[in-house]
Amino acid sequence: MPDGGETMNNGASCHREVIGIHNVSFAYEQKPVLSGVSFSVKERDFIGLIGTNGAGKTTLLRMIAGLHKPSSGEITLFGEPIAKFKEWNRIGYVPQRNSFNPQFPATVKEVVTSGLYGRGMIFRFLTKEHHTKVLDAMDAMGISDLKDKKIGQLSGGQQQRVFLARALVNSPSLLILDEPTVGIDAETQQSFFHMIKHMHQHHNMTFLMVSHDMEMVKGYLGQQPASSWGKLNFYIKHSHETQDCVESNLAHSLKGLREQLESGREVVSVVGDTGA
Numbered sequence: 001m002p003d004g005g006e007t008m009n010n011g012a013s014c015h016r017e018v019i020g021i022h023n024v025s026f027a028y029e030q031k032p033v034l035s036g037v038s039f040s041v042k043e044r045d046f047i048g049l050i051g052t053n054g055a056g057k058t059t060l061l062r063m064i065a066g067l068h069k070p071s072s073g074e075i076t077l078f079g080e081p082i083a084k085f086k087e088w089n090r091i092g093y094v095p096q097r098n099s100f101n102p103q104f105p106a107t108v109k110e111v112v113t114s115g116l117y118g119r120g121m122i123f124r125f126l127t128k129e130h131h132t133k134v135l136d137a138m139d140a141m142g143i144s145d146l147k148d149k150k151i152g153q154l155s156g157g158q159q160q161r162v163f164l165a166r167a168l169v170n171s172p173s174l175l176i177l178d179e180p181t182v183g184i185d186a187e188t189q190q191s192f193f194h195m196i197k198h199m200h201q202h203h204n205m206t207f208l209m210v211s212h213d214m215e216m217v218k219g220y221l222g223q224q225p226a227s228s229w230g231k232l233n234f235y236i237k238h239s240h241e242t243q244d245c246v247e248s249n250l251a252h253s254l255k256g257l258r259e260q261l262e263s264g265r266e267v268v269s270v271v272g273d274t275g276a
């Protein structure tokens with residue numbers, strides 16, 4: 001993939017490598033799934049990962065999230081080999097919705113709060129600041145009024161916002177989304193993608209998203225994949241195509257966007273963006 005390397009006008013670097021995949025292969029027991037995959041994701045890139053069923057997309061995301069170990073090759077996160085990487089709160093991961101048990105007896109607030117817990121940490125004393133983060137993440141996703149509801153009682157679109165809020169609660173620099181809109185109606189899908197694009201355009205975040213929604217991917221990331229490995233196709237919007245590196249308040253800025261979407265007014269800067 002093309003290399004960034006420049007610095008933005010305001011002096012903040014938007015081009016550090018966030019994910020490095022170097023000749024990575026993976027097999028489930030004896031079954032090879034990925035072979036010799038390499039790619040690089042720079043700060044504030046938006047990568048759309050497309051591939052046929054069984055191509056290995058979820059497997060690749062799970063390796064990046066540290067949930068599977070490559071059979072060979074190396075993965076780096078924020079410049080560090082993954083085996084040494086400790087700053088997992090810099091990464092938000094939204095798994096496929098079908099990996100979640102809808103009978104899980106937790107409230108919306110509890111699910112969002114669980115995003116604060118570090119790996120292997122079952123309980124953590126929550127400070128006032130932690131509670132504020134949870135409230136902000138729920139506010140940003142427009143789910144504050146659902147906070148005491150059981151997650152299994154929500155619609156697919158509402159559940160997806162809860163998992164997004166859970167992934168956002170630590171203000172991650174990298175957000176990994178695995179087919180975030182599967183099983184959600186077309187209108188909710190659209191407003192979900194507006195929200196994701198808005199986050200990309202207005203916040204200093206990097207996105208890696210698996211999606212089967214070709215219209216969204218091609219509309220925002222361009223008609224042709226920037227690179228392909230086997231059956232995996234990577235569509236990309238590089239960070240140098242966005243305006244700047246300035247980070248603004250996520251909850252505040254998403255609230256304005258939501259109000260516009262909910263009142264049916266056109267959001268020119270987001271809806272009107274046809275990408276590339």
Ligand SMILES: Nc1ncnc2c1ncn2[C@@H]1O[C@H](COP(=O)(O)OP(=O)(O)OP(=O)(O)O)[C@@H](O)[C@H]1O
Nearest residue numbers: 028029031033051052053054055056057058059060
């Ligand atoms: N835990 C597992 N044990 C054994 N094989 C697995 C496991 N998980 C996935 N596989 C197999 O690995 C291959 C890649 O699976 P993966 O879920 O990564 O594909 P995918 O591209 O995400 O597919 P989809 O678009 O259907 O979600 C598939 O053939 C799948 O059956």
